[in-house]
Amino acid sequence: MLSKYGLKSSKSLKRMFKRWRRQIRCYIDWAVRNTVEWLYQRGVRRILIGYPKYVSQEPCKGSKINFEIAHIWNYGHLLRRLKEIAEEYGIEVEYIDKENTSKHV
Numbered sequence: 001m002l003s004k005y006g007l008k009s010s011k012s013l014k015r016m017f018k019r020w021r022r023q024i025r026c027y028i029d030w031a032v033r034n035t036v037e038w039l040y041q042r043g044v045r046r047i048l049i050g051y052p053k054y055v056s057q058e059p060c061k062g063s064k065i066n067f068e069i070a071h072i073w074n075y076g077h078l079l080r081r082l083k084e085i086a087e088e089y090g091i092e093v094e095y096i097d098k099e100n101t102s103k104h105v
Helices: 011-041 063-072 075-088
Strands: 046-050 092-096
Touching: 011 075, 046 075, 075 092
Parallel strands: 046 092
Antiparallel strands: none
16 A cells, blocks of 8 residues: 555554564563573473574475564564563573484583
């Protein structure tokens, strides 16, 4: 509809996107806090986490799933919030390379 009038964007679309983005971040914050509280109650003192490189390019999933994984979930924000909240609870967060972590030697 916008291209019909020669427009590339509109104020209402920008507002909708900002609101949507805020909702996603709020949900991530809530989920991370609940997860860290749960881990703290179970005595976890260290979290090892791998960054999901190339997750949007995995061939076993459909293109819709890849889009949702890569674009809706903001992994940078998720990992940053995980580290911040875990530090509040005294839990150490260490980032590792996820390659070969599921293989037995």
